[in-house]
Amino acid sequence: MPATGTTRTTGRYERTSAAGEDVLAFVPLPLPPTEPPLAPNAALAGRLRAAERALQRFELAMNILPEVDWLVGALARMDAVASSRLSGVRSALTDHFGVEAHDDTPAPRAGSSTPVEAARDLFDAQRLARRSIAAAPGTPISVALLCEAHQRLVPIAKANPGKLRSDATWVGGSRPSNAIFVPPPPHRLADLMGELEGYWQSDDPQHPLIRAGLVLMQFDTIRPFEEGNGRIGRLLVTLLLERWKLLPAPIVGLSRFFERHRREYHRRQNAVRLDGDWEGWLDFFLDGVATAADEAVGSARSLALLVANDRARVLAHDGVSISALRLLDGLPRHPIVTVASVMALIGTTKPTAGKAIELLVAAKVLTESTGKKRDRVFVYASFLERLDVDSATGSAVNMRELRGISN
Known part of the structure; x- marks a missing residue:
């Protein structure tokens, strides 16, 4: 909860239609949080320091270990599989590499993906985004880049790849009227994503790790795409942490932590929307960053040995x-x-x-x-x-x- 103990307003409700039902959609307020402003307490400050130290250990490990390139690829694949699992797409690493053994030149597909193809699509979307950034150093991370990655993530015939959704959607429940929450209606998406892009491109004085946690939560609330929002949101956070010089390589993935703590992940997100508890979400997010960084070091060590x-x-x-x-x-x-x-x-x-x-x-x-x-x-x-x-x-x-x- 906010430091004052009061409930913080994080959005407003707007009447809309989803799947033929009249429902209230949640439209989040722009970042950073206000009314009251974000007020990190001593516990959250401790989480932040622990996450910083874990990322420093990770950077030291990457400087010590030989052959970092293949480690980056191996651990990035681990996170792609975990991120897909968190989004409900079950696959195994052995299946993922097995597809590659028989097909070294992936291309976008029409129709539905198998779980293995879905995990590989995410890995390819990650590579595409990073190559685009590398090809134009200094170019801001943008909504357009996320749309480009989304186009690679989802098959051609599904879910308007690379485009903001044109239909209402809902999260949880069998229909909109009993959903956990209904994200913003389609006509709000361009403005909401423009505001979010402006925030992550701004010079906000908050610590970059705090900003990354805010961005991930906001993106997951907006849910700009018909499919793949969780995977693109987690990719966005990794790209931002690299851009903000907190990651020397793109292999500290939060997906495994979120997958193991799935219930808490959703509980913390709902508490932001319902009670304005940004501090509780950030505490969970920073714990995930520290855990993921230490696990990446441990995985790199065991693989290199x-x-x-x-x-x-x-x-x-x-x-x-x-x-x-x-x-x-x-x-x-x-x-x-x-x-x-x-x-x-x-x-x-x-x-x-x-x-x-x-x-x-x-x-x-x-x-x-x-x-x-x-x-x-x-x-x-x-x-x-x-x-x-x-x-x-x-x-x-x-x-x-x-x-x-x-x-």
């Missing part, structure tokens, strides 16, 4: 070859492979690709997963198992071990 140990074992194996080492170097990015995908990955012939795979199988790095004699699929099983464990639980942080990996 695993890869370093496997590399040492392959180097000690009889008959080790340059092609086998090149394949090993590529496995963290592509932990499920076929002979054809290895040919493309290391740029070699079919016989050489086959021999490289055989050596890594003999070294117990790769495992054949189909039991077939043709069209075989090989899996970096220990790597994927580590990803799945960390995706669910996170890992402890040990900075001494991190330094050992880099030596």
Whole structure:
């Protein structure tokens, strides 16, 4: 609750029609919160300091660890899968990498997505947004960029990809009249998103982590798209934290934390809309940032240790070859492979690709997963198992071990 103990007004209700029913839609007031203004208490200030320290540990770890690029990709995929799960799309990391082993050139699809395709679409949307930012340094993060990412996120035939929704929607319940809340009507979206964009592009004096929490909540209340709002909102927060120099790499994802605490996530959001309890939401959000940062460090540590140990074992194996080492170097990015995908990955012939795979199988790095004699699929099983464990639980942080990996 606000520091004064009073209820804060965070929006107003507007009568609208949704699915043929006359309902009251919630239209949020612009950021930052007022009436009364945001007043961080001692507990919230402590949460903020803890989140800052966790992000500093994360930055130190990224400076210590070798081969950060593949770690970025692996952990970004973990967050894409968790973000999709939080939005009700169930898939596994093994399925996600399995699709990539057979298709290295994804394209937008018409029609419905499978859960695996949906998670991959989110990862591709994340890459597209970051490439757009990298191509024009200094360009502000904008609603147009989010629309571009949304266009990649949802299939062509679904949900007006890349466009603000044109229909009313509701959250929870079987119909609008028994919904948890009804977001703003479509004719309000352009103005609301313009105000929100103006806020995140402004020089608000609040700490960037506080601002990020406010933006995520506001975006989730506006729900500007017909589908994919949660995933695009969480992507927006990551992009902002990078732009505001709080993240050295885009791999501190909040999705796993929110997924594990789904009920509290929704409870805190509803408390903002109903009671104006921005402070309670921010306390939860900052706890998520600190937890996610420490888990990212732990995951990076365990993955880097695993890869370093496997590399040492392959180097000690009889008959080790340059092609086998090149394949090993590529496995963290592509932990499920076929002979054809290895040919493309290391740029070699079919016989050489086959021999490289055989050596890594003999070294117990790769495992054949189909039991077939043709069209075989090989899996970096220990790597994927580590990803799945960390995706669910996170890992402890040990900075001494991190330094050992880099030596």
